[in-house]
Amino acid sequence: MTVAIYPGSFDPISSGHLDIVIRAARIFDKLIVGIYDTPDKPLLFTTAERVDLAKKAVVDMPKVEVESFSGLTVDFAKKVKAQAMVRGLRMSGDFEREFNMAMMNKKFYPDLELVCLMASVEYQFVSYSLLKEAASLGGEIEDFVPKHVAAALRDKFKVDIQK
Numbered sequence: 001m002t003v004a005i006y007p008g009s010f011d012p013i014s015s016g017h018l019d020i021v022i023r024a025a026r027i028f029d030k031l032i033v034g035i036y037d038t039p040d041k042p043l044l045f046t047t048a049e050r051v052d053l054a055k056k057a058v059v060d061m062p063k064v065e066v067e068s069f070s071g072l073t074v075d076f077a078k079k080v081k082a083q084a085m086v087r088g089l090r091m092s093g094d095f096e097r098e099f100n101m102a103m104m105n106k107k108f109y110p111d112l113e114l115v116c117l118m119a120s121v122e123y124q125f126v127s128y129s130l131l132k133e134a135a136s137l138g139g140e141i142e143d144f145v146p147k148h149v150a151a152a153l154r155d156k157f158k159v160d161i162q163k
């Protein structure tokens with residue numbers, strides 16, 4: 001059985017992430033979306049919220065599971081017995097970062113293969129920062145995130161504005 005992890009912050013899961021999930025699930029027998037507990041960036045949603053939003057987004061995908069993890073991604077891969085790690089590449093900026101991380105991960109766990117899927121054209125510009133800015137300004141975000149995520153984003157900003 002081929003098992004892959006798709007690790008990331010998923011703060012929150014977007015349609016760009018989901019496109020990668022759907023395509024990766026066609027390649028592997030099982031895909032585990034790994035929600036990293038403490039990424040090196042300010043988070044909007046808690047780990048429990050990010051897991052919950054991701055779980056709801058993949059509820060109809062029997063090959064896909066969602067789990068949070070802390071510590072090294074390679075240790076998470078070992079724990080769930082994954083042979084591959086999936087990442088998505090957008091045109092601007094992702095490659096160099098992924099390449100550096102891949103070199104480091106290869107040292108830590110040589111048997112884990114990295115599989116990078118090119119982001120689809122319609123999601124190339126869907127990023128964490130743009131999404132948040134658009135949501136905070138009341139923009140139409142339904143094309144970029146699942147409906148329940150758009151609602152959660154609106155709620156989050158409503159609460160913040162009222163504070």
Ligand code: ADP
Pocket residue numbers: 007008009010011014015016017020039086087088089090094118119120123124125126127128
């Ligand atoms: P990280 O902080 O690890 O980059 P992200 O949640 O930002 O976590 O992204 C997880 C993975 O999904 C990364 O491989 C990233 O390049 C990819 N990704 C992010 N946004 C998109 C998108 N719009 N389309 C396809 N892949 C994406």
